Amino acid sequence: MRSQLLAAMTQAKNTTGLLSQLRDLMQNSRYAGTTLNAYIVPSNDAHNSEYIADCDKRRAFISGFTGSAGTVVITHNAACMWTDGRYYLQASQEMDTNWTLMKEGTPGTPTQGAWLSKNLPSGSKVGVDPNLLTYSKWMPLKSQLETAGHKLVAVDQNLIDIVWDGKPAVPCNPVRPLGLEFTGKSVYEKWEKIQDEMANKNANLLVLTALDEIAYFLNLRGSDIEYNPVFFSYVLITKTGYILFIDPRKYNQDIERHLKEESSKASFQIQNYDQIIPTIKAMTENMEGFAWFSENSPYALTNLVPSKHLLAELTPVALMKAVKNETEIKGMKNAHIKDAVALCCYFSWLENNVDKQVITEVSGAEKLEQFRATQKDFMGPSFDTISSVGENGAIIHYHPDKTKNIRITRDNIYLCDSGGQYKDGTTDVTRTFHFGTPNQFEKQCFTLVLKGQIQFATMIFPAKIKGNYLDSFARQYLWKVGLDYAHGTGHGVGSYLNVHEGPMGVSWRHIPDDPGLECGMFLSNEPGYYEDGKFGLRIEDVVVITKAQTPYNFNNRGFLCFETVTLVPIQTKMILTELLTQDEINHLNLYHKKCRDVIGPILEKDGLIEAKEWLWKETEPIGK
Incomplete structure (x- = not known):
């Protein structure tokens, strides 16, 4: 373990010179009109994007930590990085000794x-760049600092x-239209619905700053x-x-x-990207009613x-985007079949060739992308594939x-999240495999994760309930033996949009914008367990919310359930069947039968016999 830590330290970015330069700028009143005692560097861009372009990776540049979530605070004599449990290990490996890791979510971390x-x-x-700090974060931080005698x-x-x-x-990459055969609703139909919501709020102006909301509204897609x-x-x-x-x-x-074809009676104008500030100023100077922003818009606006x-x-637009229409639901299901x-094809190829050739985490991920590229309308990965062996x-x-x-x-265990x-x-989707012989502890942990995953998949719950109320159900079996995982249980998924999509989610954390769960939303179902220095386990499906059939309907509220749209086998070799109930066994067997019934004929039609044989092997019914 000591050799691993030393190896990690040699890979950490040397930030001594950069921090020295930054501190010199902080003490120069030229940039802020005053000298600064501290400078905050958030992770996001001016649109509060979770994943960002290389030009916006400022926090990674100054700290060396490349994870997607984290905030840096630099003072004249300290440099601190706040990040959550997904990244504790990664951050500790990527940052040099100039930095202090602040573990968000752990007791005692301020x-x-x-x-x-x-x-x-x-x-x-x-100091902070007001383009990178949202209104929702600026206002409470400003108040807290002023109470302590400081100024933001x-x-x-x-x-x-x-x-x-x-x-x-x-x-500056190309932007392309996405046809109604994929979107299901025109720009004008969306604009009309937005008008109703604006009228209800007495809003004369709605400002969209989130890039996925804009792409959704305009039925356009890009690759910036x-x-x-x-x-x-x-x-x-x-x-x-x-x-x-x-x-x-x-x-x-x-x-x-x-835009002319889809906007109908709604007029539209095109202006340069950098004209947003003067235009908002001019339109709101003598306005009546409200200018409506997401609270996650930049404070600068x-x-x-x-x-x-x-x-x-x-x-x-955030809620419209999250609740998929019939065309989008059909498309999402079809995408998961492909x-x-x-x-x-990938997992069967991997298992059959793992001894015959050198296959690495990188080459495995590349092979998987090649298999995906053969599918109709494939546009690329939805995130950087997590292809990880053993302790990774x-x-x-x-x-x-x-x-x-x-x-x-x-x-070793192989975890593939892609x-x-x-x-x-x-x-x-995430699947975890062992192509050899897993030990008893690995199988126990996998089975407890599976039990939580099945519990979540089979839940019936009231309409409009907040997602965080469901989180504990997926963790309960791990909790019983003193284990847990440091990430949420589920996130929203876009329709040819961001793989992590709000405003809803399922997490132990409070999600302030969660509007409550309703039919047509797609979420991930992904409990896991991670043993530092040894292995990681995760089972992830995507589910869509549908109406549940219940004998009663309390206060006419309506009840909902999940339909799993992912159709990839779960490795039964990793399961201790004695830990499963008969209902859980029946659920897994029915799920595997659906994988056979839907995917099997396609593999046979396409002549993918090796993959079909693997599918049949992996979906053999289990019992106690």
Whole structure:
């Protein structure tokens, strides 16, 4: 273990020089109009995106930590990184000794505001780029710092950009229309529904800053952020139409024709991306009613609107996007069928060749993408494949690295979390295999994870219940033996959009924007267990919420259930059947029969005999 830690330390980025440069800038009043005692570097971009373009990876640049979630606070004598349980291990390996890891979610770890309030000298100034801190985070942090005698300062010139030599350029990739055969609703139909919601809120202006909301509303897709089919833009929606703010190099005749055809009576204008601030200023200067922003919009934009005219809450587009229409539901199911074919081909190939050739975490992930690429309307992976062997599987969001290139063998557990972007849907599936002989503890942990996964999949629950109420059901079997996992149980999934989609989710954390679960939402079902330095286990399906048939209906509320749309076998070799109830055994056997019934004929029709034989082997019924 000591040798592993030493190896990790040698891979950590040396940040001493960068921190020194940044601290010099903090003490220069030229950029903030005052000297700064602390500087905050969030993970997100100006659109609060979870996954970001290379040009926006400022936190990773300054710290060395490359995970998708985390916030940096740098003072004159300290550098701290806040991140959650998915990334404790990864962050500790990637950061050098200049950094202190602040483990969010563990008892005794202060919030950033609490830490700053306690550790800064009286009257300190805390700087942050207002484009990167959302309204929902700015306001409470501002209040907390002021209570402690400090001040939150907007620094329009991002200090990381000044010290970042060779900073990547902002992407300018093509934008393409997505047809009604995939979207199911035109831009005008969506605009009309938005008008009703705006009227209910007395909002004369709706500002869309989230890239997936914009792509959904306009039925357009792009590739400015790897794996996410979105493009840098803003949209202002008014009572008569909308304005799209976009780099003019991305706008072409195909988009013009598409918007004219789909916008109908709603007028539209095109403006340059960088005109968003002056346009909002002009439109809200003498306005009546409200300007409606998501509370996750950047403070730089919400601050343009007089407070009496600012409405900051979940946009109607967020919920419209989350509740899929009939066309999108059909497409999502079809995408998962295609994905299952590719995964059966990959896992059968892997098991049959693991002894015959050197297959590594990296080459395995590449082979999987090749199998997916044979499927109709495949547009690319939905995220960087987590192809992990043994102890690497314990790093929850591990990414295989060509410099390590760990071989997949029969000696260790192999965890593969992957997904595809198809024009008709987005997939996300995790399967855990042992191609040799798993030990008793590994099988026990796997079985407890499976029990939680089945419990979640078979739940019946009231309509509009918040997702976090369901989280404990998936953990209960692990909890009984003193185990747990440090990530949520489920996240929303987009329809040829972001693989992680809000506003709903299932987590031990409170999800403030969760509108409550309803029919047509797609979620992941992914409990797991991770033993640091040894192995990781996760079983992940995507489920869609449907109406449940119940003998009673309390207060006419309506009850819901999940339908699993992922159709990939779960390795029965890893199961201790004596830990399963008969109902759980029956559920797994029925699920595996569905995998055979739906995927088997496709494999046979396409001549994929090896994959079909593997599917049949993996779906043999089990019993006690």
